[in-house]
Amino acid sequence: MMTRLLLDLPFFTVVLLVVIGLGAMVLKRNLIKILMGLSILESAVNLFLVAIGYRQDGVAPIFTNVPSLHMVLPTVQALTLTSIVIGVATSAMMLSFAMILYKKYGTVDARDIRKLKG
Amino acid sequence: MKTAVLYAILLILFGGLLYIVTDLPFGQPCKADMDEYFIRNSQTQTGANNVVTSVVFDFRGFDTLGEATVLFTAVLGVGMMFRKLHEGEEYEND
Amino acid sequence: MKMTKIVRTTADVFYPFCLAFGLYVVMHGHLTPGGGFQGGAVMATGAALLIVARSYEDITGRLRKGVLKVCEATGLMLFLLAGLSGLLKGLPFMANWLTQTGGWVGKVMEFGPNGGELATGGLIPLLNVGVGIEVLGGLSIILLYMISGTKEKKP
Numbered sequence: 001m002m003t004r005l006l007l008d009l010p011f012f013t014v015v016l017l018v019v020i021g022l023g024a025m026v027l028k029r030n031l032i033k034i035l036m037g038l039s040i041l042e043s044a045v046n047l048f049l050v051a052i053g054y055r056q057d058g059v060a061p062i063f064t065n066v067p068s069l070h071m072v073l074p075t076v077q078a079l080t081l082t083s084i085v086i087g088v089a090t091s092a093m094m095l096s097f098a099m100i101l102y103k104k105y106g107t108v109d110a111r112d113i114r115k116l117k118g
Numbered sequence: 119m120k121t122a123v124l125y126a127i128l129l130i131l132f133g134g135l136l137y138i139v140t141d142l143p144f145g146q147p148c149k150a151d152m153d154e155y156f157i158r159n160s161q162t163q164t165g166a167n168n169v170v171t172s173v174v175f176d177f178r179g180f181d182t183l184g185e186a187t188v189l190f191t192a193v194l195g196v197g198m199m200f201r202k203l204h205e206g207e208e209y210e211n212d
Numbered sequence: 213m214k215m216t217k218i219v220r221t222t223a224d225v226f227y228p229f230c231l232a233f234g235l236y237v238v239m240h241g242h243l244t245p246g247g248g249f250q251g252g253a254v255m256a257t258g259a260a261l262l263i264v265a266r267s268y269e270d271i272t273g274r275l276r277k278g279v280l281k282v283c284e285a286t287g288l289m290l291f292l293l294a295g296l297s298g299l300l301k302g303l304p305f306m307a308n309w310l311t312q313t314g315g316w317v318g319k320v321m322e323f324g325p326n327g328g329e330l331a332t333g334g335l336i337p338l339l340n341v342g343v344g345i346e347v348l349g350g351l352s353i354i355l356l357y358m359i360s361g362t363k364e365k366k367p
Contacts, residue, residue, distance in 0.1 A: 004140060007144060008139065008140070008142065008143075008144045009144075010144060011139040011142055011144060012136070012139065014139070015132065015135040015136050015139055016132075018131075018135060019128055019131060019132045019135070022128060022131070023124075023128050026124050026128075027121065027124060027125075051144065052142075052147060053147055053153075054144065054145055054147070055145060055146070055147060056145035056146060060245065061156075061157060061168075061169035061170060062167055062168045062169065062170075062243075062244065062245060063161060063167040063168075063169070063324070063325050063326060064167045064168075064243050064244060064325075064326070064327065064328040065325060065326075065327060065328070066325045067325075069157075069324075069325075071157050071169070073147055073150055073153040074153055074156050074157065074160075074169040074170050074173050075150075075152060075153050075156065075173060077170045077173075078170050078173040078174045078178060081170070081174055081247075081249060082174075082181060082182070082185050084249075085185050085188070085189060085249050085347075086185065086188050088189075088192075088351070089188050089189050089191075089192035090192070092192055092193075092196055092354045092358075093192050093195050093196060095358070096195070096196045096199045096200065096357070096358060096361070097199070099358065099361050099362070100199050100200075100361075103361075158323070161321045161322070161323050161324075162312070162321065162322070162323055163311075163312075164308055164311055164333065164334065164336060165242075165311040165312050165318060165319070165320075165321045165332040165333045165334055165336075166242035166243075166311075166332060166333040166336050167242060167243045167321075167326070167328055167332070168241065168242050168243060168244065168245070168247070170247075171241050171242050171247050171336060171340070172242070172333075172336065174247065175247075175248075175335075175336045175339045175340065176306075176308050176335075176336060179295065179306035179339070180305070180306055182291075182339075182343070183291065183292070183295065183306070186287075186288055186291055186343055186346055187288070189346065189347065189350050190284065190288055190346070190350065192350070192354070193284060193349075193350045193353055193354055196353075196354050196357050196358070197353070197357055199357075199361075200357040200358070200360060200361045
């Protein structure tokens with residue numbers, strides 16, 4: 001079990017990050033902490049995508065002065081790039097929403113904002 | 119009570135994901151014909167040395183167009199939100 | 213809030229280098245790790261440096277929202293026009309019709325490791341530049357809007 005954990009360390013990190021992110025999202029009441037949980041979940045997805053395309057002793061898929069032709073898979077890296085950019089866009093949107101809510105209600109507590117509705 | 123249920127659900131999720139992930143071998147991906155094709159043909163078909171760039175901007179260029187549109191829309195949304203917070207209160211005019 | 217003179221001077225000195233390095237990452241996106249998004253993010257880091265070092269009122273003279281909006285729209289427009297330019301040749305949308313033709317951006321490449329030639333890739337460097345300009349404008353303008361939202365309300 002222990003050697004397995006060391007061999008598959010990226011995947012176990014992904015599981016840990018998914019659980020931490022989901023836990024922060026469902027257990028916390030502060031909007032900023034909920035957004036932090038969402039960002040952690042996003043990082044877990046990115047790490048999973050990159051880790052699933054890794055080959056033993058592979059090099060980056062760039063042909064400029066490359067030492068060997070044994071390369072890691074490029075498609076998942078392209079998908080990760082897309083995911084990162086969309087993550088930045090959604091983070092900016094959600095942080096702006098949090099700022100607007102704080103200006104309007106004076107608090108970033110999700111339940112208080114629900115109570116203050118209307 | 120509710121919190122305890124949530125913790126239990128998270129623990130079950132952790133165990134289940136750990137069980138799934140144990141079967142995944144790290145460093146030996148499954149057979150990927152598409153990636154082999156990209157590595158083999160990206161230089162002769164697109165001329166770019168960087169395979170990831172050639173996938174992002176050539177083979178999946180339409181995807182990148184949507185991505186750029188998402189970024190543009192996010193900027194529009196942020197600009198809309200900070201344009202005017204209350205009636206009669208302007209932040210920026212330029 | 214204004215930082216000390218040391219921080220402001222350092223930010224002023226490093227701002228052009230940030231832009232230059234971002235431009236390098238964008239231009240070499242098809243040869244080295246990087247590309248339009250990463251280079252644009254590096255260039256936006258320079259804008260973030262200026263915003264951190266100075267107050268919002270000081271910064272509006274150097275980073276104009278109108279210019280950044282034009283940057284963003286121009287980048288997306290360049291991307292779209294480069295994609296549409298294949299239609300003139302009777303090729304599908306986003307077809308890379310400039311590559312491997314022996315022209316000024318289409319040096320013919322063979323399979324295998326090489327030292328890297330800047331004049332390759334056809335449409336890819338153009339798309340990289342478009343996306344780089346767009347990300348520079350987009351991220352900088354998001355930062356500017358958010359810093360303008362934190363401004364104290366005047367009593």
